[in-house]
């Protein structure tokens with residue numbers, strides 16, 4: 001019998017996990033979530049969320065993947081009949097992200113080239129819209145944008161090349177894709193904090209406002225950020241853990257990965273806000289006024305303005321957009337690998353066939369975001385999958401493991417392998433605390449999104465987002481009913 005692929009060296013797994021976790025969320029989401037939710041004081045709920053939800057859930061996902069030696073659908077199925085759909089739900093949410101994450105990477109690739117000549121000029125905001133050839137609204141697709149298409153294709157070629165090299169190849173690539181963004185961030189931070197006005201930026205980022213801790217929204221923001229940032233609920237971590245050798249360390253890897261992710265996010269905040277502090281000082285404006293709200297706007301409109309003001313600006317432009325590309329690529333291929341290994345395991349497919357089945361439709365659907373209405377659709381789809389995909393899957397994972405499979409099974413498995421002993425707190429978090437928080441987050445988002453249409457997009461377009469949210473679990477259920485053709489790993493089971 002063919003043996004399951006395994007990571008080729010000890011560190012490969014942790015590099016791959018950190019590479020997946022450290023993504024755009026660390027650079028353009030975390031710093032802003034901090035600034036808007038109590039500054040330095042936010043680090044308290046953030047750490048709390050890591051300890052009570054991030055670490056237990058990551059442990060759960062590693063445990064499930066490793067104990068049952070399979071990507072999510074098969075692993076859950078082996079754990080308890082009837083929970084297979086939990087795995088598919090994660091895969092389907094991941095698939096949706098795959099379709100557009102590569103488009104953001106394509107923009108960043110274009111901007112690496114634009115940095116050479118600082119093509120965005122004095123008004124990066126308008127340049128970004130004309131670069132996208134943005135149409136009037138989501139209803140006007142206006143054809144494909146050729147510059148984005150070319151970069152989109154290059155991105156897919158890279159991802160397909162990496163995934164087809166298997167788990168062994170992946171384990172090598174992640175050394176580069178996990179380390180390079182950290183090196184770039186260190187350079188950008190050193191540059192940032194030595195600029196005039198940097199301190200004002202850092203004050204804006206970190207000045208603690210302890211009164212914010214009384215606000216439930218601040219706590220919810222911490223939990224949402226932890227979920228997104230640690231790549232939870234997206235099938236990735238389960239698949240990666242399924243490639244660990246039988247004797248592997250788990251608990252320490254969980255601590256290392258979650259703390260590394262938090263540390264790198266914190267560092268990104270230093271790099272971004274010190275530079276924005278400098279820009280504010282140069283323009284004689286308050287930091288709050290130049291900072292914007294993070295996300296796409298920060299990367300493609302606000303930060304380029306700051307780059308304009310730096311000495312050797314093209315160099316820092318290239319570094320910054322290369323940072324985005326290297327942050328995004330290992331998150332993107334981790335999502336692809338999660339889906340690929342899931343269908344390999346379920347239907348006993350060869351890697352190449354599984355990769356074709358995932359990447360061809362993902363590429364074609366992704367073309368929607370390469371049209372001139374791409375930005376609108378990206379914004380809508382991203383919003384719905386982030387608000388409902390991840391959180392919903394995390395919740396059903398807690399229910400499946402907490403109430404059907406049994407937390408003690410997972411805890412004992414982890415303990416048998418780990419240097420540290422995981423206590424009963426794990427059971428408490430998975431059974432009660434984490435699901436409770438996730439339900440509150442879900443209900444609050446539903447109420448909010450029904451009351452106020454997101455970003456003023458037309459209702460019909462938002463309805464497509466809602467339809468997607470409902471369709472994913474239905475499809476997941478259907479997939480779980482399709483007959484499988486999995487390899488029995490009986491010979492390998494202890």
Ligand code: PHE
Pocket residue numbers: 020021022023024025026228229230231232234236331332334335
């Ligand atoms: N964790 C990534 C980030 O912080 C995003 C991501 C989510 C990647 C889920 C893979 C799976 O940007």
